[in-house]
Amino acid sequence: MDGSTDDAVDRLEGRRVEPDGESAHADWRTLQPLDLSPILSAALDAFYETGFHGTSVREIARRVGVTVPALYYHHENKEGLLIALLELSTSDVLSRAHAAAAEGAGDPVRRLANVIEAIVLRMTMRSALAALEGEARYLSPENRQRYRAVRKGIEQLVREIVEEGSATGDFEVDDPAETTRALLGMCQSIPRWYHAEGTLSPEAVAEKYVAIALKTVGARRAPL
Amino acid sequence: MDGSTDDAVDRLEGRRVEPDGESAHADWRTLQPLDLSPILSAALDAFYETGFHGTSVREIARRVGVTVPALYYHHENKEGLLIALLELSTSDVLSRAHAAAAEGAGDPVRRLANVIEAIVLRMTMRSALAALEGEARYLSPENRQRYRAVRKGIEQLVREIVEEGSATGDFEVDDPAETTRALLGMCQSIPRWYHAEGTLSPEAVAEKYVAIALKTVGARRAPL
Numbered sequence: 001m002d003g004s005t006d007d008a009v010d011r012l013e014g015r016r017v018e019p020d021g022e023s024a025h026a027d028w029r030t031l032q033p034l035d036l037s038p039i040l041s042a043a044l045d046a047f048y049e050t051g052f053h054g055t056s057v058r059e060i061a062r063r064v065g066v067t068v069p070a071l072y073y074h075h076e077n078k079e080g081l082l083i084a085l086l087e088l089s090t091s092d093v094l095s096r097a098h099a100a101a102a103e104g105a106g107d108p109v110r111r112l113a114n115v116i117e118a119i120v121l122r123m124t125m126r127s128a129l130a131a132l133e134g135e136a137r138y139l140s141p142e143n144r145q146r147y148r149a150v151r152k153g154i155e156q157l158v159r160e161i162v163e164e165g166s167a168t169g170d171f172e173v174d175d176p177a178e179t180t181r182a183l184l185g186m187c188q189s190i191p192r193w194y195h196a197e198g199t200l201s202p203e204a205v206a207e208k209y210v211a212i213a214l215k216t217v218g219a220r221r222a223p224l
Numbered sequence: 225m226d227g228s229t230d231d232a233v234d235r236l237e238g239r240r241v242e243p244d245g246e247s248a249h250a251d252w253r254t255l256q257p258l259d260l261s262p263i264l265s266a267a268l269d270a271f272y273e274t275g276f277h278g279t280s281v282r283e284i285a286r287r288v289g290v291t292v293p294a295l296y297y298h299h300e301n302k303e304g305l306l307i308a309l310l311e312l313s314t315s316d317v318l319s320r321a322h323a324a325a326a327e328g329a330g331d332p333v334r335r336l337a338n339v340i341e342a343i344v345l346r347m348t349m350r351s352a353l354a355a356l357e358g359e360a361r362y363l364s365p366e367n368r369q370r371y372r373a374v375r376k377g378i379e380q381l382v383r384e385i386v387e388e389g390s391a392t393g394d395f396e397v398d399d400p401a402e403t404t405r406a407l408l409g410m411c412q413s414i415p416r417w418y419h420a421e422g423t424l425s426p427e428a429v430a431e432k433y434v435a436i437a438l439k440t441v442g443a444r445r446a447p448l
Contacts, residue, residue, distance in 0.1 A: 185410040
């Protein structure tokens with residue numbers, strides 16, 4: 001290992017990040033750039049441009065300016081990079097969504113509006129990361145299972161709110177589980193068109209999707 | 225070129241297909257297996273398993289049992305295979321959706337219900353083909369433009385129905401364009417979970433999504 005690689009490794013060490021805790025997202029509407037390590041940042045760009053299977057570890061190392069062994073020092077393999085990015089992305093949106101829901105405590109209409117706003121802001125402002133979710137099907141069964149468990153957190157949160165609003169009579173929903181999936185589905189599709197056709201600001205898209213989501217759950221009133 | 229390759233080419237020639245015309249889908253609820261050529265069929269499997277960028281032309285040729293030059297005889301390059309599959313898929317769903325809408329003529333609620341049913345049946349029964357839409361972002365700008373124009377057909381059909389229903393007072397929609405995208409988005413996300421978690425029949429999923437879609441457009445009554 002030559003000197004320049006050592007330097008690069010040190011640099012990487014200093015910039016490794018952990019997913020933020022929930023408490024970090026009291027201001028869930030503000031999305032700072034994600035503090036990704038240079039390796040994860042390069043992997044994200046490469047996966048976005050050429051897909052998981054179309055990206056080699058060598059190409060990621062080339063983008064970062066490190067050797068392949070230096071990269072393996074930090075991540076077990078290419079799949080390790082994908083699962084790290086997916087988990088980072090999912091815990092980020094999960095903690096924001098929880099903070100958004102907490103802010104609306106006591107009013108299921110406000111809670112749903114806030115959570116949809118948080119999800120859509122992230123879909124529009126972090127669309128490369130959000131688009132990566134489509135690559136999750138290439139994970140090994142074990143990692144796919146692990147990732148699905150994290151994703152379930154979002155589904156569970158939205159479903160609880162949908163059920164809460166049905167119980168209070170604020171929503172009118174026949175099938176809370178499927179309605180939850182439909183709500184998440186409409187948000188997940190945003191990265192497919194947003195960069196290509198989006199002339200709207202992230203905030204404007206969020207506002208529209210909140211209105212549509214409230215209609216989808218048959219909300220009988222506006223958020224308090 | 226040896227004899228076995230010639231045989232294979234003949235076999236392929238005999239099985240090349242054109243997308244069905246609209247008239248072929250009077251019975252839009254019945255999805256026969258798509259009559260793909262062996263090359264397109266192998267390309268679909270390979271793209272589904274390892275993504276567009278993760279699949280080589282050599283691998284597709286190997287799956288079909290032809291040489292690479294034989295494959296190039298039929299398709300210009302790997303992107304030619306992807307665009308052929310995407311266009312086949314999109315024209316298939318477009319012609320089914322048009323037939324479904326036509327059957328509900330005079331009643332926007334029935335028209336929307338039918339179109340959502342047609343789209344969801346195809347998402348659940350042809351999920352590999354439907355999932356391929358996520359690979360469209362890897363197309364060259366020119367082909368992406370061409371593909372987007374075809375996809376616009378579906379969006380236009382759904383939007384017309386949403387606007388028709390708003391005009392007759394059957395729907396209550398603030399933003400027809402965005403509501404249309406949300407409706408299509410919830411359907412497009414189905415392939416992400418259907419195979420992994422689906423215990424419902426395609427018909428049962430379609431019924432649920434019709435109910436959710438009618439709520440999303442604020443339908444004031446059931447289909448006639």
